[in-house]
Amino acid sequence: MDAQSYNAALTELRTVRDRIKKSRAELTKLEADRDQRIARLAAHAKAKAERIAPAAGMSVADIVALAPQLAPDDLVAPRQAPEPVTPPETDAKATARQHAAAPARNDAQVQPAAPPPQNSTTPPADATPETSAPNAPRTLPSPPAGEEGDAWFSHALNLASTRPNFTQQARSTVFLDTTTGVLVHRHQTHHLDLAGRTAADILTAVFHTVPDGVERIYITAGDPWHRDADRYPYLRDAVTAWLNAPTPGWRTDTGRGRDRMAGHFVHARNPVGRYQSDDGTTHVEIRSVGEWFDLDTNDTPATVRDAFVLLWQALRRHWSDAVLMGSPSQTGRDLWTRTIPQRGQHADGFPVLSEELRGLLHATAGQGRNELITPPRVPEQLPALVEYDRTFAYAKHTWKSPVGTPRRITAATFASWSEKEQIRALYGCGHWHVRATVPDTWNHVGLLPAPAPGDRAWHYPAAPGTTFTTWAGGPELHTALTNPLQPWKIEILDGILWDDGKPLDDWAKKLKETWTNLTTQAQIHGDPQQARAAHLASRAVRAILLYGIGSFAQRPRMVTGTTPRAMERDVPADAEIIGFDDQQITWQRPTGFSRDPNAHPEWAAAIWSGARAALLSQRHRDDNTHAGALHTPPGTVVAFRTDALYLTQPQNWPYHHQPGDYLLKGHLPGPVTTPTTEEELLTLRNTGRATHATTRQEA
Structure with a gap:
């Protein structure tokens, strides 16, 4: 085989590779x-x-x-279950019993249970035997027994969140509608010819119009990265091709300074393109404003510019050095670091957990509950579809978070405690490995997340008598033990326990006050455009808190890179090739956990657990009532979606415009064919929101 034949064969092999991928x-x-x-x-x-x-x-x-x-x-x-240890009746349980609609039942059952004797991933002896099926439910990890596992319960060496001693620098920003070509830069509006709407076209047009330099380009409409979407099987592939298309005079940014976010970020709907000029003097990002809030078709780049100005001004009332960074998650974490105490208990910062515990939390602490309940658990035809959305939900659950050195609580340790100590631990800041059993007469939704087939997939077992092993936070265990219907049996296998602290309280209070201020402006402002800008700014505050919390989770990083076709042998050996063209190969590879000083997955896990529990049951002290899925009749819950609940009938739940309150957001009168896919649910949701808005206007 000569060199020409060899190269031709390589080209054919790559074609086969791409066909296999599809x-x-x-x-x-x-x-x-x-x-x-x-x-x-x-x-x-x-x-x-x-x-x-x-x-x-x-x-x-x-x-x-x-x-x-x-x-x-x-x-x-x-x-062969051991005798249960029954906790004493608590005020919370007594209150729950007053709202019970079920007949008399046994008290809640919580008991220690011996963990598996050898490998920590071995299932308990009384569980259904595992099979080798590829779609079998995931087995969640737990710390190894003995000294090896005990060593996990520490902090990473010389790694802690500390208050910054520098001021963030603002970046020159423009707002561009790639459909109309309208560009807003400060108080000036320009009309650009974007030709084919490639990254090169955008960079050329923007820098010709704003010659003194731009560091951030927000796309407000047009989604140019989707312009060739019909040529690709998935949006992500179209985005990858758009980001990596040739950009004469520019190359992929390799990072600089403290904000070392090198390379493009491939996302199906909100990607980030990072470019630097060939001479290295200019760095610019192309981002989607969809990271911050959703826009209507009537929102102009000028309205978006005004929203960012209002957001910055509102944040400055609480942070004199506030700067809006590229994304809400970056902004949220930066603002949080500026609330770290300068004096007192945590003046030295908040230490980061060991990499082993961070990995464990990553694998065992899910985020929002997303579940679609289908027939026969609900009727084939619904009398209505009613959407309740928890307003600024995560802000409700930031008042208490884990701090201090984590402690391992083995089944034996838990068994040695008094009942009072057990209850206090379960209601504290902890993450618990448990074996849960659904009561034999249970007829409502599931209460605890359990691993399902698929990467980081979760489901919520609800079938009577089902026993499963999982990890859960204190708020969810509290709900399982004291819910208003029937307590579940919970066996403790292992656990992580922290001291109770308030590392996020000051940060969250300032963001809640900012949100309240902007929400009020949106309601009372006489200028419709400024009212809309204030509303968008309030949504941006929500994103700062929501994605700021998510960024504490610190997922293992996936790096995307490119290599010239002529240097194919330089593609990292552990990389997955995700696209290529005549000039370069695009690949991605996992890099594990970085030494991020602001990685605190224990905080994200605690907030997510509290939010999932509040979807089931939430007490309104001022109204002396409860809200949530468990306070609806069996068979009326259609779906959970992060902080939203979909029902077949409206509820008389209080709403005071406070974080965590259930807002009636959509109401679609029936009969409604029950959705069986997420796409069908979202279609009905949008129709229900439009119907509800029309009904309110007519009223």
Whole structure:
């Protein structure tokens, strides 16, 4: 084989590689659809694994792995549960009992349980045996036994969140509608010819119009990265191609200074393109304003500019050195660091957990609850679809967070405590490895997240008698033990316990006051454009808190890079090739956890747990009432979506415009065909919101 034939064969091989990638993506999509259909079939009262298996082209074992409730009796080992330790009646439980609609029942059951004897990932002896099915539920990790696991319960060496001793520098910013070509720079408006709306076209037009330099370009409309979306199977592929298209005079930014965010960020809807001039003197970002808030078709670049000005002015009332960074998450974390105490207990900062504990929290602490409940658990036809959205929800759960050196609480340690100590620990700042059992007469939604097939996928077991092993935060365990219907049985396998602290309280209070101020402006301002700008600014404050909390979680990083085609051998060995053209290859590779001084997944986990629990039950002290899914009749909950709840009937829940309150946001009168996919739910949601808005206007 000569060199020409060799190069031609390489080109053909790359074509086959791309076809395989597309085929695998389609196969994954089909398998996910199949698994969802199996789950719906398994909910039928007379469902049998033996009938579903041939219809799905799978083995009975594979079906049982997806739907454990279909396991034949002879596959399940008999359980020998120890005598439960029953906690004393608490005020919270007494209050919950006053609102109970169920008949009399046993008290809540919480008990220690011995962890698996050897490998920490071995399932408990009384669980359904594992199968080798590829779609079997994930087994969550836990710390190893003995000294090896105990060593996890520490902080990373010389790594802590500290108050910055510098002032962030503001960046020159413009706002561009790539559909109309309207560009707003400070108080000036320009009209650009963007030609094909490529990154090169945008950079050329903007720098020709603003010759003194721009460091950030916000796209307000047009989504230019989707311009060739019909040529690609997925939006992400179209975005990748747009970001990495040739940009004469520019190259991918390699990072600089403290804000070392080198390289493009590939995201299906809100990507970030980072470029530097060939001479290295100019650095610029192209970003989507969708990171901050959703826009209407009538929102102009000038309105968006005004929203950012109002946001900056409102934040300056609480932070004299506030600067709006590129994204809400960056801005949120920067503002938080400027609330770290300069004197007192935490003046030296907040230490970062060991990498092992951060990895454990990453694997075992999910974020928002997203669950669609389908027939037969709800009717085929709904009498209505009613949406309740918790206003500024996460701000409700920042008043208490974990601090100090984490302690390991083994099953044996937990068993040695008094009942009072056990209850106090479970209601404190902790993250617990538990075995939970759904009561035999349970007829409502699931209460605790459990690992499901797929990367970081979760579901919420609700079938009576189901036993499963998972990790959960204190707020969710509190709900499981004291809910207004029937307490669940909880067995402690292992746990992490911190001291209670308030590292986020000052930060969150300032953001809540900023949000309240801007929300009030939006309601009373006489100028419609300024009122709209204030509303957008208030949504941006929500994003700062929401994504700021998410950034504390510090997921393992995925780096995207490019390599010239002529230097293909330089692509990192552990990288996945995600695209290429005639000039360069685009790849991505995981880099694990960085030494981020502001990584605090324990704070994000605690807030997410509190928010998930509040979707189930939340007390309104001033009104002496409760709200949430568990305060609705069985069979009326259709879906959970992060901080929103979808029901079949309206509720008389109090709303005082406070963080965490349930706002009636949409009401679609029935009959409504029950949604069975997320797309169908979102379509009905949008219709319900429009219908509700029209009804309010007419009233």
